[in-house]
Amino acid sequence: MKPVQLKGHSTLLLNNGRILIVKKDYPLDDCIWFLEVDTPFVKEQKKLLGTEVVAWSKGVIGSAPKPIVISGPSGVGKGTLINKLMKEFPSKYGFSVSHTTRAPREKELDGVHYHFTERSLMEKDIRDGKFLEFASVHGNLYGTSIEAVEAVTDSGKRCILDIDVQGARSVRASSLDAIFIFICPPSFEELEERLRARATETEEQVQKRLRNARAELDEGRSPGLFDHILVNDDLETCYETLKKLLASDENANTLNQPTTKNLKVHVSHMESRADQKILLHCGTNGTGVKVPSLFMLDISSLKGGAPGRTRGLNVYTVESLRDGVNRIKQL
Ligand SMILES: Nc1ncnc2c1ncn2[C@@H]1O[C@H](COP(=O)(O)OP(=O)(O)OP(=O)(O)O)[C@@H](O)[C@H]1O
Numbered sequence: 001m002k003p004v005q006l007k008g009h010s011t012l013l014l015n016n017g018r019i020l021i022v023k024k025d026y027p028l029d030d031c032i033w034f035l036e037v038d039t040p041f042v043k044e045q046k047k048l049l050g051t052e053v054v055a056w057s058k059g060v061i062g063s064a065p066k067p068i069v070i071s072g073p074s075g076v077g078k079g080t081l082i083n084k085l086m087k088e089f090p091s092k093y094g095f096s097v098s099h100t101t102r103a104p105r106e107k108e109l110d111g112v113h114y115h116f117t118e119r120s121l122m123e124k125d126i127r128d129g130k131f132l133e134f135a136s137v138h139g140n141l142y143g144t145s146i147e148a149v150e151a152v153t154d155s156g157k158r159c160i161l162d163i164d165v166q167g168a169r170s171v172r173a174s175s176l177d178a179i180f181i182f183i184c185p186p187s188f189e190e191l192e193e194r195l196r197a198r199a200t201e202t203e204e205q206v207q208k209r210l211r212n213a214r215a216e217l218d219e220g221r222s223p224g225l226f227d228h229i230l231v232n233d234d235l236e237t238c239y240e241t242l243k244k245l246l247a248s249d250e251n252a253n254t255l256n257q258p259t260t261k262n263l264k265v266h267v268s269h270m271e272s273r274a275d276q277k278i279l280l281h282c283g284t285n286g287t288g289v290k291v292p293s294l295f296m297l298d299i300s301s302l303k304g305g306a307p308g309r310t311r312g313l314n315v316y317t318v319e320s321l322r323d324g325v326n327r328i329k330q331l
């Protein structure tokens with residue numbers, strides 16, 4: 001994504017390889033952008049493409065709810081558990097629709113269960129940096145596009161990723177701050193039974209998935225990769241444990257819902273302050289509604305960045321009470 005070109009940007013070189021750009025006469029929700037000139041992502045792209053690279057990233061106020069990565073061997077019940085969550089809490093959780101080169105199963109819909117795609121197209125999109133992670137799984141290519149995660153996050157829901165262990169490892173290494181959950185079967189025999197009873201794979205594919213399951217079960221237990229391991233023996237019991245775990249994670253990370261959605265202030269210029277606090281001077285918004293004319297932007301805890309959005313911006317209103325005394329309130 002690129003910001004619309006216009007005259008009158010205010011810019012500020014930050015010490016983390018980015019330039020902060022505030023667009024003049026734009027609403028608060030759409031005026032803060034970062035031009036990355038020397039971040040790890042840009043460095044990697046430079047190497048990959050053998051040319052000079054810069055990357056745009058839109059700044060988002062407040063932190064998004066942490067995505068949930070659910071992993072485990074094929075047939076363990078990840079999809080079943082995720083479907084239950086989405087059915088019970090449709091406005092709270094959203095599914096990250098992956099891309100895959102495997103053929104659709106009966107009843108699977110393009111754009112709902114997966115984005116079914118050609119290998120060459122997917123490989124090009126991977127080269128173009130559109131994927132957060134990708135892996136070759138059971139002979140096909142699977143991957144999570146940045147767009148898939150952002151579409152869910154931008155809708156205000158908590159994003160759920162159903163990905164294999166290699167994918168989970170890549171997400172762990174990325175800038176995405178997520179919670180990682182590994183689902184185990186009660187036994188290998190039970191896993192085999194579930195996979196066969198689902199009857200979606202040929203015998204040859206079942207054998208391949210079972211062979212891969214052994215390695216995934218070992219990897220899943222490797223230290224530092226997953227935050228939680230759940231055994232899906234009785235479905236209802238496992239589902240209740242999953243819900244409890246997510247609820248306690250949500251409480252621990254009190255969701256920071258930005259209240260700026262409808263705030264139509266128009267930033268006219270900015271002024272830098274030490275310790276990563278920047279003052280945004282705003283004009284009237286043309287609606288006749290009174291809004292503060294001075295905001296403070298705190299960029300000390302930025303997260304993410306190109307090729308996705310830059311989150312963790314904190315914005316405060318600054319109200320002058322009398323000479324030299326201001327009241328500061330977080331939005
Ligand atoms: N706790 C459970 N007890 C018995 N059967 C279960 C349980 N959980 C899921 N199943 C069944 O096991 C089969 C596999 O489940 P599911 O498709 O959800 O697995 P999955 O982990 O998403 O597999 P894949 O990785 O291949 O997509 C389904 O037929 C499902 O109904």
Ligand SMILES: Nc1nc2c(ncn2[C@@H]2O[C@H](COP(=O)(O)O)[C@@H](O)[C@H]2O)c(=O)[nH]1
Nearest residue numbers: 074098134135137142143144162163164167
């Ligand atoms: N690394 C990724 N793995 C993914 C993704 N989407 C799904 N998967 C995993 O693939 C297997 C097989 O899925 P199936 O639908 O063919 O049964 C399963 O373990 C999924 O978790 C992805 O985007 N990235």
